[in-house]
Amino acid sequence: MLSTLIWLPLLGAAVMGFLPGTIAASRFRLGAIAIASVVLVWTAVLFTQFDISTATMQMQEYLPWIPTLGINYSLSVDGLSLPLVMLSNFLTLGVIYSAESLVAKGQVMQRPRLFYSLVFLINAGMAGALMAQNLLMFFLFYELELIPFYLLIVIWGGAKREYAGMKFLIYTATSGILILAAFLATVWLSGSGSFDYNAISTADLPQRTQLILLTLLLIGFGIKIPLIPLHTWLPDAYVEASTPTAILLGGVLAKLGTYGLVRFGIGLFPETWSLVTPALSWLAASCVIYGALAAIAQKDIKRMVAYSSIGHMGYVMLGMAALTPLSMVGAVSQMVSHGLILALLFYIVGVIEVKVGTRDLDVLNGLLNPIRGLPLTSSLLILAGMASAAIPGMVGFIAEFLVFQGSFTTFPLPTLLCVAGTGLTAVYFVILLNRTCFGRLDNKIAYYPRVTWKEQTPALILTGLIVFLGVQPTWLVRWSETTTAALAAAAPINRPIAINQPAISPNVSFTGIAQTLNSADRL
Amino acid sequence: MAPLLVQNIWLVPVYSLIGAALSVIWFPSITRRTGPRPAGYINAGMTSLSFVHALLALPSTWNQPPYEVSFEWLNVAGLDLTIPVQVSSLTVGAIALVSGLNLLAQIFAIGYMEMDWGWARFYSLLALFEAGMTALVLCNSLFFSYMIMEVLTLATYLLLGFWFNQSLVVTGARDAFLTKRIGDLFLLMAVLAIYPLTGTWNFSEMALWATTAEVDPTVITLIGLGLIAGPMGKCAQFPLHLWLDEAMEGPIPSTILRNSVVVATGAWVLVKLEPILALSPFVLSTTIFIGAVTAVGGSLIALAQIDVKRTLSYLVSAYMGIVFIAVGAGQTEAALMLVFTHAISMALLIMSIGGIIWNSITQNVTQLGGLWSRRPMSGLAFIVGTVGLIAFPPFGSFWALLELVDGLRETHPWLVGVLLLVNVLTTFGLTRVFCLLFGGEAKLMAQRSPEVHWPMMLPMMVLLGFTLHVPLVLQACDLLPNWIAIDMSMALLLVGSSILGVSLSALIYLGNVVPKPVRFPVQSLQNLVAYDFYTPTLYRSSFVFGVDLISQITAWIDQYLVDGVVNLFGSVTIFSGQNLKYSTSGQSQSYALTILLGVVLLGFFLCFPLLTNMALVFAANFMHQTVG
16 A cells, blocks of 8 residues: 555656657646646545554555565554655645746746656655655665755756755765664664664663764754754755745655654654753754744745744754653644645745746835735735744644643743744744735836736645644644654653642642643653 | 524624635635625624624523533643633623624725725725634633634734735834734743643633642743733733834724724733732732833823824723723723723724814824814714713713722722823823814814715714713613712712813813913923834834844854855865865876875774783783883
């Protein structure tokens, strides 16, 4: 079942790549949409088969591959990977659907065959990395992402694409090397003969070794997330990449970093993880604040959105650092919600760039004008910005709130800093919205082409999803609840609780107190 | 029928949301053929439905225990987020007030926004406000109240930015959003922090918890301060009051709703939170202090404003300040009563000046005058609104203020003085506006200023009648004190302060004693008050400047320091690569030499542990020999 998610996109990539170039580009698009839709529908089928009541790995597929080296073809999903697989396949379909219309005025899309096959390669790589239960196999897929992304940036990118692409390549390659080193060392030192995830037990390793290995993983995945100060590839890569690439980079690839940390950082080193979490929580808070502050100063709306991504991944980090059942659910939800919201933001910024021809805050103005502006697009931009600033009613709020509530008892100060960070997020989004959507439209230059319904569709669907999951968050959290609770329970953490005040009351029937005591016990 | 209506009262927010959603159809970018007006009529219809629903449900909640129902929203990882809905005569009455005022505002807007193309957007936002406020009064949970308040913050941003072509509107919308957001985020911090203590966000359960709670005073003080920050932003209290002044750039119909009931959302939540706030004396005195400063400051600033809308907006801050005082002193009943009477009177006042602004082109009070002969009904509405707002028996606010003063006399005698001062200032300010608008000679902009047409006059007259009947409503609700129990001295003090304010102001602005235009005795004082104690400048030079500077520095560090190090690393690599290529001369000897050197180094590195041991052995031998 799961193999389909890897092999179908790979097959698609191959078919796309080897079809004769004489076929019209629109045919390619339709074919690619068809394949991506099948993949998405298949993922939906997996959701129906998925058992949310158990934390074990489900739908396992196992095939010995090179047993002497301990590499096996082993796939399965749990509540952590399944939502991310869905996110990845969903955004891939969106990117394939919209790539054609997101090129500058009067141009046609360059080399569509190569583009679609690269996107499919990325899709396969993401699915493989998320489902792989073998360390080396994960690494293989993790590295597989690199080349297509590099090509996507340097072929379809903006003016400084080569610089950005090279920077991205070097950074991610370093990340790969560190992770490979950590994986190899973990397996060899712990003496398990196989790279299978389940076969590895680090409990016997001395703590210092564990700490070194975990640090390697932290830096490796930290580049991908990215954590400051390892983030400098991000603004360049996101901004120089074309809109579809940026959506995939921010919406999909960044999640691999946080996913990797949860799966391998927390999963393999549960005890050592608790040693580094106080530092991590502060790092998360500084990511949030730093990303927001840097975004406030930007003049390019795409760059602003890129920096916002740094801040929002900080919330995921905070939830992972606190490692309570609630904060972990929040962290997974925040990964999905950030993927959706960032994709919507990048998409709308891309539409504005195509229609208006600029991304400069000082030039853009009055796009909300109903006759000559882009009214629907700017309305959706307002919604997207507000969703990103965690206004309730949209998915960003509930994800961040779960993180905050889950982390507060463990790390009160970093959590409060992160809450302040959402205020700063509001500041730059208000700047962005005020300059682009509000204001007086310049009549001399305001001859923008209309945004067609075909171009609106992806944004409308994303907005619908963001609002729906914001109003009905159960649909978002139920998939990962059991898995994350098991993860949190697996880490036998005896942390000092900063705010520890179980209410003292003779009124025992008062359910809230019982809950407090329960949660205090759990911690 | 009636019990059914009570049980289904939670449908009221849904009606408004349906109206808001349907309005989208008439956005100019979607439907052009019909024009945007159908959106307005649909929303007015939906609001009437809410109003009628609430009115019909009201009698059957009378003297009944609150009807409670809950809806499960999210239950995850031990966090149970169920929406508790509490239906009592108070909440149903509040719904009737909100939907009634919104209906009047919507009818007013049919006239006021006659030529506007943005009906659909405007009415859908009004409906969103109505939905938010009715949901707020229904839900009995701090968490959901917080959620609704945040959504209303966004709605304020959009409604204020309605005429987004104008630069003042854009900055006003920005400031309103950010100021309210600051308050909301402090509230969120408190919401997060209080849950581990109480284990619930249900207001009733929290109040129960508070009766027996033993908590660290520092923690509960911090939480309490966070809890009042949210209402401070909503109620436009010092120092978060700036947005309400800038909000006056928005259309009048939205101002009717905002200045009467939207600001009161904060007061509502504050009243609900009173048991928690009472756990910390410091928080209570802070609440009183903030309220007192705002009440005096707001009513003072209003005296120096020449924009007629702004003369009223600061009074809203001032009255909400009085509500803060009331809650801080534990007088929640007086607080709610004042919220009610204030909402009615303030809406009437704004309707009265709204019509004047509409066809007099200007909203500058110094350019108007002599309107009494031209628009007597507007003048009458202004007078009734004024007497309804100030302490003037037998009209509404008098009773609320009397109850408040009665309660304060024993515990906080100095606050009675503050309230009397605020009443004098408010009365003075309102009389000043009345004299400038309606009294004296007609100035340039008031020459041709007839009464407006029915869509604006009808709601004004309806509300005028209702304002006059507010005492009867209060009596029907058993809120009026027994005639014998009235403390005559306090009542006389209140009435006296009102009369003092009116007569002083009339003397100055109508009589010939003081030269016109009237100015403060000292110019710097005049400027200080006229420019809102220079708060905007203060903000600009402190917070705005600070955040801007820090973000610029961060961006600089990011671009030149963090990224610079990376680029430097890259350059060094390229540079060394470029240089190294000259060392490859092609002579095999040099390669051999390099390989040899490398092997030696490698060998040395591999043998290093051995060598160190050897050295130890040698040293030991040597020592042995020398000693031996």
